[in-house]
Amino acid sequence: MTHPILDPTSRMDEFDQQLRQLVIAACGQPRGSLERQRALNQLIWQIQRSGKLLRGVGVPDYEDALQQTWLYCCRNLCEALTGNAYDPEIASVITWLNAYLKRRLSDRQREVLQQQAERAFGQISETGELLNPIDQIPAPASPPPILEEIREWVEREGAQLRRVHVRDRPDINCQVLILRRLPPETPWETLSQELGVAIATLSNFYQRECFPRLLKFGQSQGYLDS
Amino acid sequence: MIDFTQDLTITLPIPASSRQVAQQFAQAQPTPEKAAQVYRNTLAVLLMRDYLQMLDIPTHLEASYSWNPIARLCADVADLEITGLGRLECRAIQMSDRSCSVPPEVWQDRIGYVVVQLDEAGRAGTLMGFVPTVTTATLPLTQLQSIDALLVHLHQPAPAVVQLSQWFQQIFAPQWQAIATWLDNRDTNYAMAFRAKRVKGVTLDTPEAVRGLVEQLYTSQAESDLPTALSATNLSVIPALTQLLETTQDEEIRWTAAELLWTLDPDHPAAGVRRITDLGIQLAGHAIALMVAILPKPNQKVAVLLRVYPMAGQAYLPPDLQLVGLDTSGNAFLTTQARRKDDYIQLKFTADLGERFSVRIALEPASIVENFVV
Numbered sequence: 001m002t003h004p005i006l007d008p009t010s011r012m013d014e015f016d017q018q019l020r021q022l023v024i025a026a027c028g029q030p031r032g033s034l035e036r037q038r039a040l041n042q043l044i045w046q047i048q049r050s051g052k053l054l055r056g057v058g059v060p061d062y063e064d065a066l067q068q069t070w071l072y073c074c075r076n077l078c079e080a081l082t083g084n085a086y087d088p089e090i091a092s093v094i095t096w097l098n099a100y101l102k103r104r105l106s107d108r109q110r111e112v113l114q115q116q117a118e119r120a121f122g123q124i125s126e127t128g129e130l131l132n133p134i135d136q137i138p139a140p141a142s143p144p145p146i147l148e149e150i151r152e153w154v155e156r157e158g159a160q161l162r163r164v165h166v167r168d169r170p171d172i173n174c175q176v177l178i179l180r181r182l183p184p185e186t187p188w189e190t191l192s193q194e195l196g197v198a199i200a201t202l203s204n205f206y207q208r209e210c211f212p213r214l215l216k217f218g219q220s221q222g223y224l225d226s
Numbered sequence: 227m228i229d230f231t232q233d234l235t236i237t238l239p240i241p242a243s244s245r246q247v248a249q250q251f252a253q254a255q256p257t258p259e260k261a262a263q264v265y266r267n268t269l270a271v272l273l274m275r276d277y278l279q280m281l282d283i284p285t286h287l288e289a290s291y292s293w294n295p296i297a298r299l300c301a302d303v304a305d306l307e308i309t310g311l312g313r314l315e316c317r318a319i320q321m322s323d324r325s326c327s328v329p330p331e332v333w334q335d336r337i338g339y340v341v342v343q344l345d346e347a348g349r350a351g352t353l354m355g356f357v358p359t360v361t362t363a364t365l366p367l368t369q370l371q372s373i374d375a376l377l378v379h380l381h382q383p384a385p386a387v388v389q390l391s392q393w394f395q396q397i398f399a400p401q402w403q404a405i406a407t408w409l410d411n412r413d414t415n416y417a418m419a420f421r422a423k424r425v426k427g428v429t430l431d432t433p434e435a436v437r438g439l440v441e442q443l444y445t446s447q448a449e450s451d452l453p454t455a456l457s458a459t460n461l462s463v464i465p466a467l468t469q470l471l472e473t474t475q476d477e478e479i480r481w482t483a484a485e486l487l488w489t490l491d492p493d494h495p496a497a498g499v500r501r502i503t504d505l506g507i508q509l510a511g512h513a514i515a516l517m518v519a520i521l522p523k524p525n526q527k528v529a530v531l532l533r534v535y536p537m538a539g540q541a542y543l544p545p546d547l548q549l550v551g552l553d554t555s556g557n558a559f560l561t562t563q564a565r566r567k568d569d570y571i572q573l574k575f576t577a578d579l580g581e582r583f584s585v586r587i588a589l590e591p592a593s594i595v596e597n598f599v600v
């Protein structure tokens with residue numbers, strides 16, 4: 001006979017009990033309320049910390065399946081919004097989520113087998129490591145057209161843009177700042193030293209005068225959002 | 227009871243769709259450095275979006291600067307518009323970072339800053355915590371508050387901000403009343419005293435007195451250019467004042483001219499907008515009112531006049547009452563203080579359209595703060 005204190009299930013029970021309490025706390029409050037959000041935040045953290053969710057390092061699209069699972073958890077824990085609502089009488093939260101995650105992973109695997117498509121992301125190096133995707137962004141062959149369009153606009157509207165400047169400093173005007181901050185941009189520190197004006201003064205002026213004009217230009221060119 | 231106070235971080239996976247968007251945004255950048263910056267910014271914003279979606283907090287990506295191709299090309303922005311609240315800045319850091327850099331272009335116009343730690347492979351990100359405001363370019367991670375505190379922050383009603391630019395379109399919150407309406411609710415003696423046509427100590431009881439003051443204003447200008455019509459007839463006093471309002475470089479002259487115009491023709495469009503609010507008796511039982519007047523100036527600038535009046539039949543302000551103009555960091559940029567027998571105190575300054583400031587009215591230890599955006 002095992003001594004109750006050494007029983008590994010007793011710790012487990014304590015954890016499940018904690019989660020159950022959080023589920024009650026979350027579901028006792030309406031959707032979108034602060035108290036529901038705080039309880040969900042705590043619940044998600046507790047689940048993560050326990051490390052009890054299925055792991056899938058290197059499993060294709062594991063991240064997508066996991067994020068779907070988190071959303072499923074938050075959407076169906078208290079109300080049946082996208083699936084059946086969670087029933088604490090049937091399973092623990094962890095069991096419920098792992099069952100869903102497993103289904104998503106096998107769905108994905110089927111899709112991958114079907115497509116066998118070459119993926120642009122998360123390629124595996126010869127040593128089997130995930131490559132850093134930032135290193136894989138292809139270098140653009142030429143400056144993007146948008147940059148050229150801004151430069152042309154700044155030239156075209158030069159007189160207008162030069163008229164707007166930092167008080168008593170006509171040399172620090174919209175035209176100069178927009179051009180200096182186009183990538184490859186001059187760091188704010190360098191501009192501050194060069195012009196003898198505090199960074200906050202420059203960046204405030206940029207935010208107030210230059211940025212809105214740039215956005216307005218973008219809007220006129222049809223660059224609304226991607 | 228559930229303990230919410232412990233410091234917790236939330237780790238979320240980064241789905242392929244997020245990486246694709248980040249890659250697409252990054253590819254449009256002219257340099258590798260800029261591309262890496264945009265890549266990380268986009269991932270941080272999307273991760274935060276995912277988390278807020280889980281918690282039923284609505285966001286509006288398309289309204290965010292980070293989702294505007296021009297904005298992300300020209301500035302280091304990682305904001306996420308939270309519907310109805312404002313921009314939450316999501317700054318990405320690497321695994322080894324112990325602090326987070328906050329570029330100057332995001333020091334303003336944010337409701338908070340979240341730090342997102344991205345793993346090397348761009349497969350997961352951790353919400354490390356948040357701060358409501360930043361005061362330095364580098365934010366040590368030790369200063370972060372928990373994500374739980376962020377949730378509380380998002381539910382706190384933002385301090386009311388009076389939108390002065392709306393005043394030019396005749397849009398006012400109910401507590402900001404027109405002077406005439408406000409005086410209608412006051413006792414007669416008080417209203418009489420307030421209405422007394424006195425400007426710069428001159429009682430404007432005769433046309434000659436009015437003209438005398440207008441001429442005095444003109445001649446006190448550096449380059450006196452008194453319209454010849456003014457000397458000929460009284461009728462041109464008001465055109466003379468409006469011309470003065472438009473041309474003068476001197477703030478004292480501008481406001482005296484405006485005040486003359488308020489006295490002579492309170493509804494004249496060139497007189498700017500003037501409203502008053504009752505601040506009650508929160509300052510040690512002294513009833514006072516705050517008047518704010520604004521006048522449009524060239525180059526998207528606005529002249530602002532703040533004036534504090536005594537109320538409840540009092541002729542004078544309590545001595546030592548302070549009127550302070552504060553910038554967004556809470557630093558005083560203008561201060562004045564009532565002496566014995568001041569019937570009002572005032573501050574004048576020029577602000578840019580969109581600029582924020584606060585007004586602190588204090589009779590130590592009590593104080594009232596009102597927030598404004600021009």
